[in-house]
Amino acid sequence: MPGGDRLLLAAVLLTAANLRAAIAAVGPVLDDVRADLGLSAAAAGLLTALPVLCFALLAPASAAAGRRLGAGPAVLGSLLLLAVAQGLRVLDGSPVLLAGTLLAGAAMTVGNVLLPAVVKAGFGRSAGTVTGLYTAALVAGAAAGAALTAPLAAVLGWRGALAAQGLPAVVAAAVWARAARRAVAAGPAAAAPTGGAALWRSPVAWAVTAVQALHSTLYFSLTAWLPTLLADRAGADAATGSLAASVFQVLGIAGSLLVPAVLARRPGQTGLALAVAALWTVPVAGLLVAPGGWPLWAGLGGLAQGAGIALAVTLVVLRSADAGTAARLSGMSQLVGYGVGAAGPVVVGALSQASGGWTAPLLLLLALGAGLAAAGVAAARPVRIG
Structure with missing residues (x-):
């Protein structure tokens, strides 16, 4: 695989690893979050429901962002938003927690929608195999988020543990910025509104x-x-x-x-x-x-x-x-x-x-x-x- 393709593959896999972790990380510390913020059961349920609803309701807007900006820049922007959102949601109070969760859901939706276009444009006949690899990275990221949050919370508290979930998004954004020239190949095709x-x-x-x-x-x-x-x-x-x-x-x-x-x-x-x-x-x-x-x-x-x-x-x-x-x-x-x-x-x-x-x-x-x-x-x- 050429060097540019390897760099793009790394960017795709690192991005995929961030597309569920923010959701999976909440469960292990949910009792601590509820006790600290006094969340009701319904409000606690929103911490999982909001991102999933974003996946549905914001999917068309994410596709439109890919058409307007190009898939590469749109995904890069979503990773930066995801990192900010995960820091924001632990600052203070349940309204801020829910607002940060909503922003994280919106950011993850962009990656959900646009990564298939990037893979289709960037990997040609290997697109099916690469798609399987990035879904494996997506699942692995969720599993890692769930597994690491409790040990981190024991050291940093629940706020520090959830904020730390933003660091992989920063790493992914750094790699994506270098790979964006390959990813931009998806931009012109995605920009065509016909069909x-x-x-x-x-x-x-x-x-x-x-x-x-x-x-x-x-x-x-x-x-x-x-x-x-x-x-x-x-x-x-x-x-x-x-x-x-x-x-x-x-x-x-x-x-x-x-x-x-x-x-x-x-x-x-x-x-x-x-x-x-x-x-x-x-x-x-x-x-x-x-x-x-x-x-x-x-x-x-x-x-x-x-x-x-x-x-x-x-x-x-x-x-x-x-x-x-x-x-x-x-x-x-x-x-x-x-x-x-x-x-x-x-x-x-x-x-x-x-x-x-x-x-x-x-x-x-x-x-x-x-x-x-x-x-x-x-x-x-x-x-x-x-």
Whole structure:
């Protein structure tokens, strides 16, 4: 790989590692944050919900920023905003915390939307493999953020631990500034505004979007409710629930690496899409019929969530004819996908409360797994959009 490509790859991977860590870092210190600031349960929930809502609602604006500024400068600006936001949110008081969280969500949305365009423009035939690598970096960054926050908080307090999450964004921005000349190749293509309406009429674009939506719903639902589900169905204590949640998140790294490995051997995506759907369906069925086997189900779910996000992003890149289409398709899939995904935990929780148990919610998740298989097969058709 030429030196410029290696530099751009480093910038992409470092950027990806920052696109979930700000969310994952909150959970380990949430009790300390609530005790210090007197946050209600609803306000505490916003610390996770706000970034996900940004992923949905600000996706079109992020694509527009890429068209106006070029993908490279827009991503660089978002990294600097992310670093500032993570320092801002710990200054004082719950309004500042929520405002900083909102800014961090907006910054991460830009990277979510525009990195596929950068990869499409910068890596050509290797775009699918690079996409898999950067989704692995995204999952690894989230896992690292969750794992390191508690030890840092023991030394620095929760404010210092959360503020420290901005340092990787500064490092990524420094590398990105050097790589921006390669990334700017995505700018002119992304600037072309044509084809937007046609994209929303494309069955393949909607199939790609459905993959994102169904995967996001499964992921956020289990992320929110897995410890509670195990407590209710398997009598698990808090430590066991926390361990299951950690396994679910950490094994996502391995799952995300499966996608480039499979694509390197068999470039078609149909079998991969069916495998990802099966990886989701088996652990959900296991939690339904044998919740005591949670170590296996949490592990398979972790593989599913890592492979699922890698598949969703890879499909955006592979189905797009050029970088501009990749930016627009990324914006469409994230607008709809994260909007649906953010509602998943709410619907699952309400269904559990209304039915008095977890059978109905798990049956719903099984149905979503079947839908993911169908959407994945449709999105895997060798068709280029744009």
